[in-house]
Amino acid sequence: MEGRRITGRAAVRQAALADRAFIEDLGKRTLGDSVAHFRIANQVMLEASYDGLLDFVYHQPHLALIAECGGVQAGFLLMLLTMPDEVTRMPQGFVAYMAVEPAARGAGIAKQLLAAAEDEARARGLPYMGLMVTEDNAAARAVYERAGYLTERRLLCKPL
Numbered sequence: 001m002e003g004r005r006i007t008g009r010a011a012v013r014q015a016a017l018a019d020r021a022f023i024e025d026l027g028k029r030t031l032g033d034s035v036a037h038f039r040i041a042n043q044v045m046l047e048a049s050y051d052g053l054l055d056f057v058y059h060q061p062h063l064a065l066i067a068e069c070g071g072v073q074a075g076f077l078l079m080l081l082t083m084p085d086e087v088t089r090m091p092q093g094f095v096a097y098m099a100v101e102p103a104a105r106g107a108g109i110a111k112q113l114l115a116a117a118e119d120e121a122r123a124r125g126l127p128y129m130g131l132m133v134t135e136d137n138a139a140a141r142a143v144y145e146r147a148g149y150l151t152e153r154r155l156l157c158k159p160l
């Protein structure tokens with residue numbers, strides 16, 4: 001994928017079992033973008049954490065979406081369907097992770113994946129979307145802010 005620009009309009013479809021390798025690989029290549037600058041992190045721990053996230057997602061009701069450009073996988077979104085807001089217990093679609101191939105970024109693919117996830121959540125009667133995003137992750141924050149997401153609460157950390 002490196003060096004080859006993925007172009008063309010994306011089509012979004014539900015993921016199949018055969019997409020799991022792509023979801024694992026792209027997730028492990030991008031998880032570093034969710035690490036705050038003041039956190040010490042190493043790739044081995046990040047990958048273990050991502051394996052744990054996938055295990056968690058795949059063992060409960062979820063939706064996995066794939067964006068494809070010209071038959072090439074360009075991005076994915078994982079949404080939990082039974083992860084209510086922890087304070088109000090209101091049901092919501094919870095975006096567990098989303099990523100787009102570096103070679104396909106800036107073309108609206110994340111926006112398309114998110115819109116498709118919202119349509120699926122609405123169709124299931126879920127009244128909200130929820131997710132967590134790292135403050136330092138400017139690209140992800142921009143995607144969500146442009147799509148109308150509001151900051152609801154903050155996760156704090158103090159390096160000791």
Ligand SMILES: CC(C)(COP(=O)(O)OP(=O)(O)OC[C@H]1O[C@@H](n2cnc3c(N)ncnc32)[C@H](O)[C@@H]1OP(=O)(O)O)[C@@H](O)C(=O)NCCC(=O)NCCS
Pocket residue numbers: 030031033034097098099100101104105106107108109110111112132133134137138139140142143144146
């Ligand atoms: C975050 C990510 C999914 C964005 O994917 P993308 O396909 O490039 O995003 P889009 O092209 O759909 O952009 C949607 C909007 O966000 C804006 N945006 C995207 N990346 C941006 C950036 N780096 N800086 C500023 N704005 C950005 C776009 O301009 C666009 O705004 P518009 O609707 O007003 O045109 C991608 O950068 C990625 O995979 N990052 C690594 C994984 C990650 O951090 N996932 C999020 C975990 S919460």
